[in-house]
Structure formats: C-alpha cells, structure tokens
Amino acid sequence: MLPAPEACPALVLNADFRPLSYFPLSLWSWQDAIKAVFLDRVSVVAEYDRPIRSPSLTMKLPSVIALKEYVPADRRPAFTRFNVFLRDSFACQYCGDDFVAHDLTFDHVVPRSKGGRTTWRNVVTACSPCNLIKGNRLPHQAHMHPLRMPYEPSAMELQENGRAFPPNYLHESWRDYLYWDTELDPV
Known part of the structure; x- marks a missing residue:
C-alpha cells in the first residue's frame, strides 16, 4: 500500500545542497514541492516511490529538492x-x-x-x-550559577546544535544531505 501524499514531505536544500534549516528541519508539503518543481524554482534530487497523477501527467513525489537560487542564512538568529x-x-x-x-x-x-x-x-x-x-x-x-553564561549565538551555531536533535521521521533519501560530517563506513 502506498503512503498518502501527506506522509511524503520534501527535504528542502539550499542551492549549495545543505538543508535550509536543521531544527526545525526544512520540509515542504508535497503540494508546495510539486508547485516549486513546475515553477522551475527547484531541482528534484531524490524521489519517493509514490507516484501522483493528473489527467495528462504521472510523476513521483520529490523527497529531496534543491533551490535553484541560493538563500543566505540570517546573520542574527531570532530571540525566541x-x-x-x-x-x-x-x-x-x-x-x-x-x-x-x-x-x-x-x-x-x-x-x-x-x-x-x-x-x-x-x-x-x-x-x-x-x-x-x-x-x-x-x-x-x-548559590546557583549557570553552567554556561548566556550569550548571543550565531545562526550557524544554532544550525549545528540542531543537527544533534534529529526529527522523529527521516526518509532514507535525506540521510546523505543531513549528516555530511559523519564518518563513512569503509567498503
């Protein structure tokens, strides 16, 4: 049985093939991913085995997409x-x-x-x-001192911290793009 399209989000990568965000993970709904493909704003990097159909077209749902134009990260993270x-x-x-x-x-x-x-x-x-x-x-x-004094982190630091907290769901096609710094198994 094929998964519902709602269960097939697309991992969004920047033009440099790094996720736009690690935490929360940058995901788009299948509808937004398909729309971006047809507007030629993204390239499809990987697909689910789940096809969708219209009267004139059948295509597999994208599981990983990359923006065609680079989006620079904010320099200062929001204070939340x-x-x-x-x-x-x-x-x-x-x-x-x-x-x-x-x-x-x-x-x-x-x-x-x-x-x-x-x-x-x-x-x-x-x-x-x-x-x-x-x-x-x-x-x-x-008589209670913080273990680490508070400071303003960089957006990059928050992204790196977010990598340590993987989301509950990871499609296997996403792994190559989320864990660039993990050691590869020797073949």
Missing part, C-alpha cells in the same frame, strides 16, 4: 524561547539535566525585578524545579 533552548542544547543550565522542550522554561540570570532584561545575554534554559529554587534571586544569593 525555542532558540534559547536550542542554544543551551535543551539542558537546564543549573542542574545540567537534559529535557524535552515542553518540560523547560527560561530563567533571567539577573531577575527582571532587579533590572535584568529579557535578552540573549541574560536568559538561560532552566527546568521548572531549578527555576523555582532560584526564584527571584541573583545567582550568588541563590
């Missing part, structure tokens, strides 16, 4: 809760334990009530128990 978690590798910066995103919060190293701002350089990833223990105190008052 998720990007803070990604910068800190989804680890509480007080206890060091790893968590999934929905079990994390962020902590103002210098609390807002003490003049701290919500910026890259004052916010760290924290688990709820550590955040509650630290509370509205400065690190030296709580």
Whole structure:
C-alpha cells in the first residue's frame, strides 16, 4: 500500500545542497514541492516511490529538492524561547539535566525585578524545579550559577546544535544531505 501524499514531505536544500534549516528541519508539503518543481524554482534530487497523477501527467513525489537560487542564512538568529533552548542544547543550565522542550522554561540570570532584561545575554534554559529554587534571586544569593553564561549565538551555531536533535521521521533519501560530517563506513 502506498503512503498518502501527506506522509511524503520534501527535504528542502539550499542551492549549495545543505538543508535550509536543521531544527526545525526544512520540509515542504508535497503540494508546495510539486508547485516549486513546475515553477522551475527547484531541482528534484531524490524521489519517493509514490507516484501522483493528473489527467495528462504521472510523476513521483520529490523527497529531496534543491533551490535553484541560493538563500543566505540570517546573520542574527531570532530571540525566541525555542532558540534559547536550542542554544543551551535543551539542558537546564543549573542542574545540567537534559529535557524535552515542553518540560523547560527560561530563567533571567539577573531577575527582571532587579533590572535584568529579557535578552540573549541574560536568559538561560532552566527546568521548572531549578527555576523555582532560584526564584527571584541573583545567582550568588541563590548559590546557583549557570553552567554556561548566556550569550548571543550565531545562526550557524544554532544550525549545528540542531543537527544533534534529529526529527522523529527521516526518509532514507535525506540521510546523505543531513549528516555530511559523519564518518563513512569503509567498503
């Protein structure tokens, strides 16, 4: 039985054949991928075994597509809760334990009530128990110092961190484009 087209997203590569984004992984729906193919904006690099048909055409759904024009990456990443978690590798910066995103919060190293701002350089990833223990105190008052002081990461650093957290679904045709730095098995 063939998978539904909705179960066949296309991995989107930049013109240099690197994914546009690792985390979240740059995926397009099958409809957007087909539209881009017909508008000649992408090249098909790999295909699913799943064909689609129109009255005048049959084609396989693209599984990997590459943009024909290079899209430069943003130099400064957006300051979002998720990007803070990604910068800190989804680890509480007080206890060091790893968590999934929905079990994390962020902590103002210098609390807002003490003049701290919500910026890259004052916010760290924290688990709820550590955040509650630290509370509205400065690190030296709580005897809790971040394992790594907060800083503004580069877009490239966030991309590299994202590579360490593969998505739940990976089609085999994507692997050559997602893991360029893995050691190859000798033949």
